[in-house]
Amino acid sequence: MSAFVHRIATSMLVVLALLPLLAVAGCWNSREIDKLAIVTAMAIDRTDSGDFELAFQVVMPGGQSHAGGSGTEMPFTVYGIKSHTLFEGIRKASKQVPRQLFFSHVQVVVLGEKLAKAGIREVFDFFERSHEVRLTSMLLVARGAAPDKLISTLVPLERLQASAVLGEGQLSSKLWSEATVVEIDDVVRKLINPGVEPTISGLKLIGKDKAAIEKQSLEQSRPPYHLEVSDIAMFKEGKLAGWFEGNAARGLLFVLNRIRSSIMNLSCGGMPDGVALEIIKSKTKNEVSIKDGQLRVHVVVNTEGNIGEVKCGFPLDNLDALRGLEREWEDAVKSDIQLAVRKAQQKSTDVFGFGMMVQRSQPRLWKGMESRWDKIFANAEVNVTFHGIIRRTGMRGKSLMEERDSKGGSS
Numbered sequence: 156m157s158a159f160v161h162r163i164a165t166s167m168l169v170v171l172a173l174l175p176l177l178a179v180a181g182c183w184n185s186r187e188i189d190k191l192a193i194v195t196a197m198a199i200d201r202t203d204s205g206d207f208e209l210a211f212q213v214v215m216p217g218g219q220s221h222a223g224g225s226g227t228e229m230p231f232t233v234y235g236i237k238s239h240t241l242f243e244g245i246r247k248a249s250k251q252v253p254r255q256l257f258f259s260h261v262q263v264v265v266l267g268e269k270l271a272k273a274g275i276r277e278v279f280d281f282f283e284r285s286h287e288v289r290l291t292s293m294l295l296v297a298r299g300a301a302p303d304k305l306i307s308t309l310v311p312l313e314r315l316q317a318s319a320v321l322g323e324g325q326l327s328s329k330l331w332s333e334a335t336v337v338e339i340d341d342v343v344r345k346l347i348n349p350g351v352e353p354t355i356s357g358l359k360l361i362g363k364d365k366a367a368i369e370k371q372s373l374e375q376s377r378p379p380y381h382l383e384v385s386d387i388a389m390f391k392e393g394k395l396a397g398w399f400e401g402n403a404a405r406g407l408l409f410v411l412n413r414i415r416s417s418i419m420n421l422s423c424g425g426m427p428d429g430v431a432l433e434i435i436k437s438k439t440k441n442e443v444s445i446k447d448g449q450l451r452v453h454v455v456v457n458t459e460g461n462i463g464e465v466k467c468g469f470p471l472d473n474l475d476a477l478r479g480l481e482r483e484w485e486d487a488v489k490s491d492i493q494l495a496v497r498k499a500q501q502k503s504t505d506v507f508g509f510g511m512m513v514q515r516s517q518p519r520l521w522k523g524m525e526s527r528w529d530k531i532f533a534n535a536e537v538n539v540t541f542h543g544i545i546r547r548t549g550m551r552g553k554s555l556m557e558e559r560d561s562k563g564g565s566s
Contacts, residue, residue, distance in 0.1 A: 189216075192254035195231065196317035198302035199278055200267025202237060208267070209244040210235045210303035211256060212317055229370065230314040233307045241281040258287040262317040264339065265295045265302040265358055271388065271395035279343050290340035293321050295358040296388045296395070305358055308367040308382055316382075324356065324384040332417040332434075333404040334384050346393060349525055350510025354407065357386040357398065391504035391529075399495060406495030409488060410454055410507050412439040419460075421483050424467030431464035432484060435546070443512045445520060450535035452509055456488060461547040471548040485541040496537045503529040 196212035211234050234251050238244030245256060266275060282288050297305050306316060313319035328335045334356040345353040362380030366372045372379065387399040387407060399407045408414050414437040423429025436459040444451045462471065470476045499506050510528050514521040524531055 190254055191257040192252050193257050193260050195260055195315055196263045196265070196306040196320070197258075197261055198265045198267070198297075198306045199241070199270055200297075200302050201269040201273050205273075206237050206239055207241055207244055207270075208235070208237050208303070209241065209248070210306060211248065211252075212306045212315075213252065213256070214315065231316065233303065235303055241278065258285070259289060261288055261292045262315075262321045263293045263295065263306070265297050265305050266355070267297050267302040268395065271296050271390075274393045275342070275390070276346060276393040279339070279346060282339050283343060288339075290343065291338050293324055294337050294339050294342060294355050295320070295324070295384065296355045298357040298359045298386060298388075298398075300360045300364060304364065304367070305360055305382065308360060308380070309370060309373055310382060311373055311378060320358065320382060320384065323382065327384050328413075329415050330417075332408050332414045333401060334387060335408055335411075335413050345508075348511060350505065350512070350514045350521070350528065351508035352392075352504045352506045353390050354399070354411075354506050355388045355390070356384055357388055359383045359385060389499060389502065389504055389506045391502060396502040396504050397498065399498060402491045403494045403498050406488075406491030406493070407499075407506065409437070409439055409456055409492050410441065410495060412437075414439075414458075418463070419484065419487055421480060421487065423465065423469045423480075426467050429465065429467040430462060430469060430480065432460045432480075432545070433463045434458055434460050441507070441509070441512065443509050443516070445513065445517070445524075448531070450509065450513075450531050452507075452535055452537045454492060454537065454539045456492075456539065456541045456543075458488070458541070458543045459546050460484070460543060462545060462549055477545055477548075481543050481545055484543045484545075488541050488543070489539045492539050493537070500533045500535070503533040505529070505532040509535065 192211075193214045194211045195214055198208075198210040198212075200208045202208050212231050213234060214231055215229055234248055236244045236248045236251065238247050245258075248256060266278070270278070282290065308316055310316050310319040313322065324334065324336050327333070335354075337353075337355050342353040342355065345351050359382070360367060360380060361383050362378075364380065366378070367380045385400075385404075387404045389396050389399060405414070405417060414434060417434045419432050419434065420428040421430045421432055438457050440455045440457075442453040442455070444453075465471070469480075496507075505528065509532060510521070510525075513524070
């Protein structure tokens with residue numbers, strides 16, 4: 156018996172001695188950083204012949220060591236390639252790039268309008284299969300310019316243009332709410348799940364596009380161009396169907412419960428934009444029901460806001476006047492939401508996910524409606540209930556205009 160125990164103990168010691176060797180084998184597929192070309196942004200579009208047109212924004216070695224725009228080296232370079240498939244294009248780019256493309260740091264992917272109109276499903280098949288491209292990368296649709304030009308644009312404040320676009324998108328989504336940050340994974344889920352269609356924010360180049368790739372432009376205090384994350388593209392069956400702009404984009408985000416903050420101008424003393432109201436909190440709940448084959452949707456919006464600016468003699472200490480302002484706020488939000496609903500219904504594309512809500516709550520009913528859901532959605536009855544409260548009126552109890560009027564002053 157003692158000999159058997161001795162053999163077991165010896166075997167365990169051998170196993171324990173070999174365990175450290177397993178950790179040594181963990182670097183068998185490692186790649187040195189000086190052999191990699193780190194990609195921070197991608198542009199994907201279609202050519203007139205139907206091929207893919209790819210562009211890669213690659214960080215320049217040493218290009219990040221200079222602050223501001225005074226460095227002598229460009230912070231990045233852009234390589235372009237045409238191919239029949241995305242995977243082919245990435246490998247084919249090795250003919251131009253002296254290092255292996257590395258995609259784990261991609262921050263932004265910009266899709267061209269030609270590609271968006273032709274269909275984006277094929278692109279996302281590649282993203283789902285790739286083990287390098289992050290599904291959390293921000294996704295945008297180029298509007299009015301080729302996507303490769305957009306990722307080639309030099310911008311102030313940030314050395315890497317991809318970081319600037321990502322920051323602008325996040326800030327705009329947080330403070331303005333007429334665009335939203337959409338990640339690759341968001342779109343993949345909506346392309347797979349029935350009853351909902353994807354939406355993607357747009358990216359535009361405003362100003363002189365030729366100057367956007369010239370380093371001398373950054374030496375000016377006011378560059379003659381800028382990139383803007385604005386508008387929201389809506390899709391139907393994976394193809395670009397139209398755009399939400401301005402108030403319609405904000406209405407869409409209200410329904411999707413993605414309003415974080417925004418400014419809404421309300422009338423005051425005969426001035427159509429006399430009061431600037433800041434939304435500080437918003438929550439939306441959607442309820443769907445089917446009656447006699449018709450979809451009925453109830454959108455309930457609960458918001459809070461602060462008054463940020465008054466350009467007339469508005470009595471901020473008068474509760475009745477504030478209630479009247481809240482009613483006008485209600486009308487404005489309802490108008491934005493109804494505008495967004497009409498735009499989506501005109502294209503028969505359920506970007507709000509009402510169909511997905513029906514599928515989850517009444518799966519049997521959904522099976523009989525799925526094939527004709529676009530028509531059911533287009534004829535849906537959508538009602539909005541709004542509850543808005545003005546929490547604060549700022550540091551002053553009265554506006555300067557009201558004090559001037561009460562004293563009989565004149566300008």
